[in-house]
Amino acid sequence: MIKRNIQISSKRLAGYGLKVLLAVICCSAIFSCKKNDSPYYDYRNEVQEFDGDILAYLNANRSQYDSMLLVLDRLPALKDSLVNRKLTVFALNNKCFQTAISELNQARALQSKRKLSLQNSDILELDTMMSKYLIRGNYGTERLSPFVDGSYVESINHDYPMHILYKKINASGFEGGGPQVLTFSDPKGSIFVKFWERTQTVAVNIKAKNGVIHILSPGHVFGFNEFVKRINK
Template sequence: MNGRMVRLSFHTNGSNATGSLNTKSVSQSSINRIGVIQLSTMAFLLMIVLMMAPGCTKTDSTYKNASVPSVSFNGDAYAYLESQKGVFDSLLKALARVPGLIDSLRSSQVTFFAPANRSFEIALFNANQARLDSVPQMPPLDINTIDVKLLDSTLCKYIVRDKIVSSDLFNTLSDGRDVATIKYSYVMNMKMLFTNASGYVAGGPTLINFSDRNNSIFTRYWVTTKTSTSDIVTSNAVVNLLDVGHDFGFGNTFIRSVNRR
């Protein structure tokens, strides 16, 4: 009776020992597999980080702090306009009608915002459309028939006193810098315009917003255009080329003035 009990006890203890060994073996195997998976995951993530690192070397400050490139022209502002064949024909014709403006562009220290031929085409089309719709109808208008005094005051809006390059606007207020025009001291506004490039905010070319304030301190009444090229430095001036979509005379103000009976 006691021997049978001993054999049974021994058998039971042996089974427990074997079960314990198998459990330890399974647990160790699972731990090893988890360790391998974790190491593989870490290696994969490290590889991704190393691959992305070269693309992260450029920072926003690299672009934001970049200086604005300038273009130099060997001659005065008026000579520059003449050198751009087929671009400023209308502007040259308008300047020739107003005494003194060509001399200012040849010798005065100024900043000039140059409207291209297309700007005059837009303005004359809109003005003539309004004249056609008027009652009674008004005859068509062109550069040669615009009132000289009106042409003078309008052209002077594009000629600002002193040489101002875009970098001079870096530290201006959020509404830009007010500037006075030649002859009439009419107040215009210049504001730095940062464009985007290749996914970088403010990393593109630096342009200028040029605004007719319409004698108002409220920006909602301003008429704004922008440059397509800035900081062309001549012997006496800084020339900025306006976007071809600009409406010469800054829109409705010019149309109302030119069509006044």
């Protein structure tokens, strides 16, 4: 009787061991699948090329950049530079401007002032703010990546200093294997980062014939937190 019980127990232990082994195999397979299914597992930081100048790129994607193009139409010298000069442009989609205008008119409503739009906002102030997104020279990620503390760059007008910091995001299981991201900052004349206004890109390295285009997050508000102050006069 005792011998029979020992045999039964041995069978149960063997069965239990088999179950554990199968569970380990399944878990390994699931982990492996998750890793392979990660959107960044096989990520490649590829350069996109556009067969045209920077202005042509914005026009080709007008549904996203209507507002930026509207401001550039009011600033012909800046608009011309997108065709005839070597630039790095941080492109802003329509939401960046819509948020700025909404905040402006909320402030003006509290002051019983009439609404304003991009069509009738102060043109000199628009020039000052828009110029910050147009950087002299070609700053693709390959040029920016060696500088761990980022690079100071100059805006096309007013020689205004801006700052670009390169980073490669970690992907699942791959340190530094994910997308490239640029942090684009207005230092506000300060050497202390805590006083800077900062935003990030959602796409980089769109190469046009006269420069490179990086796309800013739609959460960025045009003007680096100065739009209301500058326009609400």
